[in-house]
Amino acid sequence: MEPGPVEGPAGVLSSYQLERMLHPDGPTGGRLVGPDGAPPRAVLLASAADGAPGGDLAAREILKLAHLVKARHPEAAVAVAGGLERSPELVAEADVLRAQGVELLLGAPGAIAAAGGRLEVQLGGPEGVRAADLVVIHAPPHPAAGAAALARLFRIDLTRAGFLSDRAASPFEPTATRIAGVYVAGAAAGPRSIHQAIRDGAAAAGLVLASLEPGERRPLEPLAAEVEAALCGGCGICAAACPFGAVVIERATGKASVEAVHCRGCGTCAAACPTGATGARHFTRAQIAAEISALLAGGTP
Amino acid sequence: MAAEPRIVAFLCNWCAYSAADRAGQAHLAYPQSLLAVRVMCTGRVEPAFVLQAFREGADGVLIAGCHPGDCHYLDGNLRAAARHAVLSRALEAAGIEPARLRLAWAGASEADRFAAIVTEMTEALRALGPLDYRHRALDAIEDAIHLAPHRLDGIEARPAHAPGEKPKVAFYWNASCGGCEEAVVDLGDGFADLLGKVEVVLWPVALDHKKKDVEALPDGAIDVAFLNGAVRLTEQDEWAQLLRRKSRLLVAFGACAHLGGVVGLGNQALKEELLDAAYRSAPSVSNRGAPLPGTPVRANGHDLSLPVLLSRTLPLGEVVDVDYVIPGCPPSPAVVQGALEKLLGDPLPPRGAVLAPNVSLCDACPRKDTRPERIEVRSLRRLATSALEATCFLAQGLVCVGPATRQGCQPGCVEAGMPCRGCFGPLDGVRDAGAAMLSGFASLLQADGEEALRALAAAVPDPAGTFWRYSYAAGLLPARVRPDGRASAPVAAQPAAAPSPAAPPAPAVTGRDEESAA
Numbered sequence: 001m002e003p004g005p006v007e008g009p010a011g012v013l014s015s016y017q018l019e020r021m022l023h024p025d026g027p028t029g030g031r032l033v034g035p036d037g038a039p040p041r042a043v044l045l046a047s048a049a050d051g052a053p054g055g056d057l058a059a060r061e062i063l064k065l066a067h068l069v070k071a072r073h074p075e076a077a078v079a080v081a082g083g084l085e086r087s088p089e090l091v092a093e094a095d096v097l098r099a100q101g102v103e104l105l106l107g108a109p110g111a112i113a114a115a116g117g118r119l120e121v122q123l124g125g126p127e128g129v130r131a132a133d134l135v136v137i138h139a140p141p142h143p144a145a146g147a148a149a150l151a152r153l154f155r156i157d158l159t160r161a162g163f164l165s166d167r168a169a170s171p172f173e174p175t176a177t178r179i180a181g182v183y184v185a186g187a188a189a190g191p192r193s194i195h196q197a198i199r200d201g202a203a204a205a206g207l208v209l210a211s212l213e214p215g216e217r218r219p220l221e222p223l224a225a226e227v228e229a230a231l232c233g234g235c236g237i238c239a240a241a242c243p244f245g246a247v248v249i250e251r252a253t254g255k256a257s258v259e260a261v262h263c264r265g266c267g268t269c270a271a272a273c274p275t276g277a278t279g280a281r282h283f284t285r286a287q288i289a290a291e292i293s294a295l296l297a298g299g300t301p
Numbered sequence: 302m303a304a305e306p307r308i309v310a311f312l313c314n315w316c317a318y319s320a321a322d323r324a325g326q327a328h329l330a331y332p333q334s335l336l337a338v339r340v341m342c343t344g345r346v347e348p349a350f351v352l353q354a355f356r357e358g359a360d361g362v363l364i365a366g367c368h369p370g371d372c373h374y375l376d377g378n379l380r381a382a383a384r385h386a387v388l389s390r391a392l393e394a395a396g397i398e399p400a401r402l403r404l405a406w407a408g409a410s411e412a413d414r415f416a417a418i419v420t421e422m423t424e425a426l427r428a429l430g431p432l433d434y435r436h437r438a439l440d441a442i443e444d445a446i447h448l449a450p451h452r453l454d455g456i457e458a459r460p461a462h463a464p465g466e467k468p469k470v471a472f473y474w475n476a477s478c479g480g481c482e483e484a485v486v487d488l489g490d491g492f493a494d495l496l497g498k499v500e501v502v503l504w505p506v507a508l509d510h511k512k513k514d515v516e517a518l519p520d521g522a523i524d525v526a527f528l529n530g531a532v533r534l535t536e537q538d539e540w541a542q543l544l545r546r547k548s549r550l551l552v553a554f555g556a557c558a559h560l561g562g563v564v565g566l567g568n569q570a571l572k573e574e575l576l577d578a579a580y581r582s583a584p585s586v587s588n589r590g591a592p593l594p595g596t597p598v599r600a601n602g603h604d605l606s607l608p609v610l611l612s613r614t615l616p617l618g619e620v621v622d623v624d625y626v627i628p629g630c631p632p633s634p635a636v637v638q639g640a641l642e643k644l645l646g647d648p649l650p651p652r653g654a655v656l657a658p659n660v661s662l663c664d665a666c667p668r669k670d671t672r673p674e675r676i677e678v679r680s681l682r683r684l685a686t687s688a689l690e691a692t693c694f695l696a697q698g699l700v701c702v703g704p705a706t707r708q709g710c711q712p713g714c715v716e717a718g719m720p721c722r723g724c725f726g727p728l729d730g731v732r733d734a735g736a737a738m739l740s741g742f743a744s745l746l747q748a749d750g751e752e753a754l755r756a757l758a759a760a761v762p763d764p765a766g767t768f769w770r771y772s773y774a775a776g777l778l779p780a781r782v783r784p785d786g787r788a789s790a791p792v793a794a795q796p797a798a799a800p801s802p803a804a805p806p807a808p809a810v811t812g813r814d815e816e817s818a819a
Binding site for chain 1: 349
């Protein structure tokens, strides 16, 4: 996972930059300073990840930072924009902030412009333009640079945002992917809190260990698809159609082959095959065609 | 009272089948119109199964599975949705209303929803009336074909080829463009060799033989007759019967004789619409009295008539027994040369063989090494307007029919930057080439969610014309259903001066005709 980029005039910081600034070992020794080097009189914090994957995590991050800023600089006017406190899980934390004098604004942040030595932030809704000396934005994080290559290697999906997808066939296998034996834990699957990441890791480790039990047998799907190599032209349509990555085109032969351990017997590949090379055991073309004929030959019910 | 509509329902094991089971246990009332076929996943349903059901008498087909997101196999149901979206459009070309093919989602516990789907669909089908595909689209031809004077009786009793004599060979053309004739000449040096080895007894494009010369030959006197073109006219049927009777081996030469070819795409229109367009309504046509072919006309003291147009295009194999097939539009010189050697040699290939390799084009494709490990089509591109690379066409979002098409073309189209269009036809054992490739291509479509997937499927250009470009007349649903529910009347029986029935380009199939349904 990589931090999302935040751009703007001097005085606009990403949430990560703010964390760094507040750190005792940071560039200012933990003091909050505006672009002019003086402590800011007004600080506005907002999430640009609202509605994106990890949006709740971003909201939590912004509220935490608001709390830190207010604790360090009680004299500064601190505001949080974007209606983050509407999230039911964050109501209590928002109430604490409100009691400390942090202003909670509804409108989501828009354009930021420098004007007269301050920053003017366009907020959505009735809020209008707000002035501040320091604006802190939490942008949605990006997947790590190698995520797509890793997904291709293991034949697993990417989420819309480009993280590794932990979408599996069964909800009883958290962190499992559509490829048996491949698990995704922590921030590889998208923004995660430390708690979530640890839970993911423990779940994945547990599932892996459970499958390595000495004497444990891997059951094979009796309905697994099969390929008649002589009829296969190696077009790759079955491999593309398989939800589990169980069909591959063998490099050596150029023909499709089914990895029985991964196949779950749905028959999607058989229906997709344009030459009849790929078939579904116990649900063969001939069987289903005969079934249709027999049903319709029975006359009108 | 008309019979209840019959619905063939493909139900996924985990959701729809369970829902149906539960509806039964709960004694929910729904129409008895359902003929259930259980599959593990709606992803198993081949478009060819749907076409088969309609051909064999279903009034509707239901494909029902788990809601998107709940698929036991992640997204097998989305593959079904993509195929359904493309297939529905192809069915419209055959006059089969979209309401006859329904895709629905019902969870395992949704017995009431399942019963409601069946009830609703049954009511929609009652309103449409019976489909009766066989009667309304296929049977019409059988009346017309009986016009042919020659049948196949006595065909087994024919003399063996006389040793020492040059084999007698005939070439003839039915409904074709003439490209197959050129394919013979394209043999080059091989053509000169061929002429040295055989005696040509019929080749109207090059030599002056008459029909009566062929009729004068003893039955079975021709060793090999190569007949190209589909059968679209009574006269072409007569020639097919004549050459069958006179030949030891009859070879369907080229895509039109093999599968109906491009000529077969005319089956998406009714005969009357074609005649009207060609002889009456086209702006450039001047036809006093509006007679049609088959109507006798008296001119200069002679009675003139033209052969009658059959109600649909037929591949040669549907009017006579065909011994071998040489595929292609046109067949490539290599395939023709190879076939000639086999047919004039000994032993003969197994009867009925298609004389080209039984492997799909992908295996011989010059671009095969550019195919990605997992092909995904997320947007469609057009050949004429997209900047393309010399890589796998499918991976670039173009429809290439190569995966479903037999090799043998030395792939000229691909080498010229053109995706395969399927002229060599399917592999052995594939009943419907168009349905097979439609399923294959639709299975590659990927989008975020069902709605976006359907939108992508809706953009696949002309499914009937694209996937069945050469095989429409040989498909499971090879002709348009007649809206009036009656078999085609012989054209000759129409009054010559009567204005033709209005023929819009795509007539909506109207409601059921109580008279014909009774």
